[in-house]
Amino acid sequence: xxxxxxxxxxxxxxxxxxxxxxxxxxxxxxxxxxxxxxxxxxxxxxxxxxxxxxxxxxxxxxxxxxxxxxxxxxxxxxxxxxxxxxxxxxxxxxxxxxxxxxxxxxxxxxxxxxxxxxxxxxxxxxxxxxxxxxxxxxxxxxxxxxxxxxxxxxxxxxxxxxxxxxxxxxxxxxxxxxxxxxxxxxxxxxxxxxxxxxxxxxxxxxxxxxxxxxxxxxxxxxxxxxxxxxxxxxxxxxxxxxxxxxxxxxxxxxxxxxxxxxxxxxxxxxxxxxxxxxxxxxxxxxxxxxxxxxxxxxxxxxxxxxxxxxxxxxxxxxxx
Amino acid sequence: xxxxxxxxxxxxxxxxxxxxxxxxxxxxxxxxxxxxxxxxxxxxxxxxxxxxxxxxxxxxxxxxxxxxxxxxxxxxxxxxxxxxxxxxxxxxxxxxxxxxxxxxxxxxxxxxxxxxxxxxxxxxxxxxxxxxxxxxxxxxxxxxxxxxxxxxxxxxxxxxxxxxxxxxxxxxxxxxxxxxxxxxxxxxxxxxxxxxxxxxxxxxxxxxxxxxxxxxxxxxxxxxxxxxxxxxxxxxxxxxxxxxxxxxxxxxxxxxxxxxxxxx
Numbered sequence: 001x002x003x004x005x006x007x008x009x010x011x012x013x014x015x016x017x018x019x020x021x022x023x024x025x026x027x028x029x030x031x032x033x034x035x036x037x038x039x040x041x042x043x044x045x046x047x048x049x050x051x052x053x054x055x056x057x058x059x060x061x062x063x064x065x066x067x068x069x070x071x072x073x074x075x076x077x078x079x080x081x082x083x084x085x086x087x088x089x090x091x092x093x094x095x096x097x098x099x100x101x102x103x104x105x106x107x108x109x110x111x112x113x114x115x116x117x118x119x120x121x122x123x124x125x126x127x128x129x130x131x132x133x134x135x136x137x138x139x140x141x142x143x144x145x146x147x148x149x150x151x152x153x154x155x156x157x158x159x160x161x162x163x164x165x166x167x168x169x170x171x172x173x174x175x176x177x178x179x180x181x182x183x184x185x186x187x188x189x190x191x192x193x194x195x196x197x198x199x200x201x202x203x204x205x206x207x208x209x210x211x212x213x214x215x216x217x218x219x220x221x222x223x224x225x226x227x228x229x230x231x232x233x234x235x236x237x238x239x240x241x242x243x244x245x246x247x248x249x250x251x252x253x254x255x256x257x258x259x260x261x262x263x264x265x266x267x268x269x270x271x272x273x274x275x276x277x278x279x280x281x282x283x284x285x286x287x288x289x290x291x292x293x294x295x296x297x298x299x300x301x302x303x304x305x306x307x308x309x310x311x312x313x314x315x316x317x318x319x320x
Numbered sequence: 321x322x323x324x325x326x327x328x329x330x331x332x333x334x335x336x337x338x339x340x341x342x343x344x345x346x347x348x349x350x351x352x353x354x355x356x357x358x359x360x361x362x363x364x365x366x367x368x369x370x371x372x373x374x375x376x377x378x379x380x381x382x383x384x385x386x387x388x389x390x391x392x393x394x395x396x397x398x399x400x401x402x403x404x405x406x407x408x409x410x411x412x413x414x415x416x417x418x419x420x421x422x423x424x425x426x427x428x429x430x431x432x433x434x435x436x437x438x439x440x441x442x443x444x445x446x447x448x449x450x451x452x453x454x455x456x457x458x459x460x461x462x463x464x465x466x467x468x469x470x471x472x473x474x475x476x477x478x479x480x481x482x483x484x485x486x487x488x489x490x491x492x493x494x495x496x497x498x499x500x501x502x503x504x505x506x507x508x509x510x511x512x513x514x515x516x517x518x519x520x521x522x523x524x525x526x527x528x529x530x531x532x533x534x535x536x537x538x539x540x541x542x543x544x545x546x547x548x549x550x551x552x553x554x555x556x557x558x559x560x561x562x563x564x565x566x567x568x569x570x571x572x573x574x575x576x577x578x579x580x581x582x583x584x
Contacts (some may be wrong), residue, residue, distance in 0.1 A: 070456075105453075141545070184491070186489060257578070268334075271450075289337050
């Protein structure tokens with residue numbers, strides 16, 4: 001009888017990625033039986049004890065899992081799932097999870113709900129809520145089979161703190177017959193704070209009128225220890241690199257404070273930032289869509305407002 | 321070289337958020353009057369990826385395939401105008417309201433019927449449900465490898481080589497054909513068909529197949545994921561606009577307010 005929740009742990013440079021304890025938190029709150037984790041990779045066994053608040057950590061430590069490939073990880077995760085027999089599997093909507101989720105669900109003869117932002121049990125069954133239609137709608141799904149597989153949007157769930165490390169269960173698995181192989185991988189060295197991890201994001205839109213408008217955006221981001229974001233129009237126009245694009249086709253961010261300057265708030269942009277805890281909008285158009293989602297705002301021309309705001313922030317911060 | 325590109329017809333996503341309406345009882349989106357459905361953004365880019373291969377590799381044939389209502393013929397015709405060779409339209413009452421697994425089952429069955437397919441391209445996700453699973457499921461059902469989030473797709477010596485888009489890395493993945501690749505917007509803008517190409521597309525063959533033609537029945541397509549509810553989220557934030565006689569006053573009011581809320 002399938003029981004409990006199995007989460008996929010992820011590591012970054014040997015340390016737990018934030019998504020791992022977020023998934024543990026989500027799994028615990030479901031109150032749907034014991035929570036276990038699976039950790040897949042090569043030379044990773046020692047990291048298993050860093051995962052807390054779980055009963056067991058299933059570890060597949062094999063050189064064939066040194067780099068993520070869809071086929072090897074799908075087989076490894078399926079092997080763990082067959083041994084652990086969970087009712088629910090949660091993965092992060094990360095590089096790995098968004099690629100692995102559908103393949104794993106198919107291998108287990110079940111279905112996946114992607115990029116979920118809320119999870120709850122109703123009559124003993126998992127119901128997931130996810131944004132659809134570019135963030136304009138929310139879709140609630142249930143599953144007809146077991147296990148229910150869902151990927152969970154990073155930063156949408158409160159982290160599980162504390163709790164004991166789980167009992168390590170080694171699962172013997174060696175991937176074979178991998179066809180799609182990674183032949184080259186270069187890690188991009190991001191300067192400053194990673195956009196997806198930033199607690200503060202300052203985003204500029206087309207209303208800035210040109211790349212030079214981003215000087216103030218960069219300064220404000222710097223003062224607040226945040227990252228710079230861009231709207232799709234800005235990235236399309238080449239004012240800023242695509243890596244900074246926030247939106248449906250760019251990064252999905254959920255910072256504590258999201259400052260949108262001269263951003264109209266098209267739905268495809270909101271799909272990338274609507275998870276922000278506090279949106280601050282500066283826009284000269286009082287009817288701009290961004291104000292509908294904003295908590296604080298200034299109606300005005302950024303050319304006057306932004307320099308004044310930078311000075312005001314400096315002053316207020318200096319007051320301690 | 322035979323490439324199949326799967327394209328989906330969706331409600332126009334580029335409408336003002338205020339015009340977006342949902343019929344909660346029917347669990348369906350109600351398009352604003354007079355706004356025609358369009359090809360899903362990433363699927364047009366998948367056609368572009370196929371065309372780039374066709375430009376580089378002699379004897380490449382592109383089949384544009386769509387599952388949906390009879391109106392989905394329009395998105396097939398768009399792909400044919402971009403340079404595709406033939407169309408396959410999959411229409412049947414049994415295909416209504418499929419989940420991703422059912423959708424992939426229909427598409428993979430039609431691809432199997434075509435028989436000689438080397439490469440299947442899809443968009444990274446459809447811009448209606450934004451799930452991003454159909455390409456992977458098609459690959460699983462065909463027993464072919466899948467590579468997701470492609471920014472470039474090249475074919476040589478029986479292999480497909482794909483540059484993948486990752487937030488913090490560049491990755492190149494290679495797989496033997498036949499394979500499935502899902503395409504991301506970083507590949508570039510889809511070409512815009514010229515009038516002459518649109519006229520030529522009108523004469524290109526579009527085969528229409530139903531469930532029986534591809535050996536499926538309604539029972540094969542039972543949903544694994546059920547849509548319980550579809551709604552427009554209520555944005556309950558009331559924006560607090562900063563008042564002031566000058567931009568400086570407004571800016572200072574905002575900074576103080578953020579400080580009070582312990583946000584800076």
